[in-house]
Amino acid sequence: MIAPNSLPRVLHEASGRPLSLAQHEEAFASAPRSGSLFEHLEASGLTGRGGAAFPTARKAKLIREQRSHNKFMVVNAMEGEPSSHKDRTLLSANPHLVLDGAEFLASVIGAKNIAVCVSRDNPAAVNHLKRAIHERERRSLRGPKLELHTPPWRYVAGEESALVHWLDDNESLPQYRPLRPHILRIGHGPVLVDNAETCAHVGLIGRFGSDWFRSVGTSANPGSTLVSVSGAVERPTVLEVALGTPLRSILEAAGADTTPQAVLLGGYGGTWFDGSRIDVPYASDTLQPLGATTGAGIIVVLPRNGCGIVETQRIAKWMANESARQCGPCAFGLPAIAEDLVHLTTNSRDAQAAYQRLVERCGVIEGRGACRHPDGVVRLVRTALDVFATDIESHLRGDHCAGSRSGQYFASVPSIEREEELVWE
Amino acid sequence: MGIRRRSGGFVLSVNPILCDGFGHCAELAPDLVHLDEWGYPIITTIPVPLSNLAALESARYAVRGCPRQALRIDRISDPS
DSSP states (O other): OOOTTOSOSTTTTOOSSOOOHHHHHHHTOOOOOOSOHHHHHHHHTOBOTTTTOOBHHHHHHHHHTSOOSOOEEEEEEOOOOTTOOHHHHHHHHOHHHHHHHHHHHHHHHTOSEEEEEEOTTOHHHHHHHHHHHHHHHHHOOOSSEEEEEOOOOOTGGGSHHHHHHHHTTSOSOOOOOOSSSOOOEETTEEEEEEEHHHHHHHHHHHHHOHHHHTTSBOSSSBSEEEEEEEESBSSOEEEEEETTEEHHHHHHHTTBOSSOSEEEESSTTSEEEEGGGTTSEESHHHHGGGTOOOTTTEEEEEOTTSOHHHHHHHHHHHHHHTSOSOSHHHHHHHHHHHHHHHHHHTTOTTHHHHHHHHHHHHHHHTTOSSSSHHHHHHHHHHHHHHHTHHHHHHHHHTOOOHHHHHTOOOSOOOOOOOGGGOOOO | OOOOOOSSEEEEEEOTTTOOOOOHHHHHOTTTEEEOTTSOEEEOOSOEETTOHHHHHHHHHHHHHOTTOOEEEEEEOOOO
């Protein structure tokens, strides 16, 4: 058993190779627990680690109350965010812990099938999972049926409705869900979708109980979380930290620049956060009043010699191309926003007009897509306009900052594929 | 005619995936819908009272006049 107050938890005994089933069982020896698994899940206060931070127990309860013989448990390890590495790190450290959690959740909701989804562009994780599933099948064939699925990699393909739509033999496109909470279905069977890291935490709660889980973190945000730190660091790392750890000590532990200009929190649909406020505890209840989120645990560090506007422009351009092009405000609005940002950053005569248009368009696009993809981009651009306000003023005057002229970039953005080349199924 | 339920309100809402920006809704219900620069509808999210018969009528015209059948009327009951 892992001691209550110690870290790492989900990355316990992590080495270069994934733990085999025997090693895993030895390292995570089960403790007898009282009370049902669902009670422990509710008492633990675990929230989803995929970005939305929705209480896992409440989501499981919704599916548990459905009457069906054909429920599905879906593990979402798609990891669409280019600067997130936590799911692949987790799967290459200990795939069995994720599968344990998925089996616990399947028993809570009464599912007979578990679908583990990893993008097909991630062959290492696919192989680790194949091997882990094979090991489990060799040991026993009881319990829910495990299946590995490999959807195409797209930013929006990891969105839960797109993922379930793909599993239901369709294209991996987000769906319109006007009534919330909405129950996703494969065929007629209700589906519970949880992030791979969430499943790993459930695997630990199922073994050691909720009191053990709450021994780390704050009372409002218990437990630990994986963060992917990239940008101005020696090398991008994935760390496991207790929720409520000051952002500064996370940066120190990752070997990052501790006097950054700003940090990008949550992912490419997340928020810029001013570098002078990094003493704040890293947890959603303390970040939310400051207009930031933990999101999918992504921290991109932007040093003093970087230009936030240029970074935002690169991200927005890529995000615009990753739109599924289903909804007008997203298909036309996001490229327009990216274009406005280009006008801001280059020596263009209508920079002032572009700035006005940008502010206007941000207000128009928000909340008008089927999924939250456009809202995320708008949030990123809005916080950029707020955090880099002085930089924008100098850009508008025409004197571009040193960072924008150096041609040095800190956020990793994949190359933009042409529209005809995007694969959806 | 039967008794009309006049309490509560309604919201016109659009399925953004189906919508192709024909813009008929903005002509049929100009008080509820206006178009953005790309021709897609921006619909007021504030509930309109059902007693506003002219608005309800125009919303129904918009729903029936949509070539993609992307619009719907959601009733919202009074909190009282």
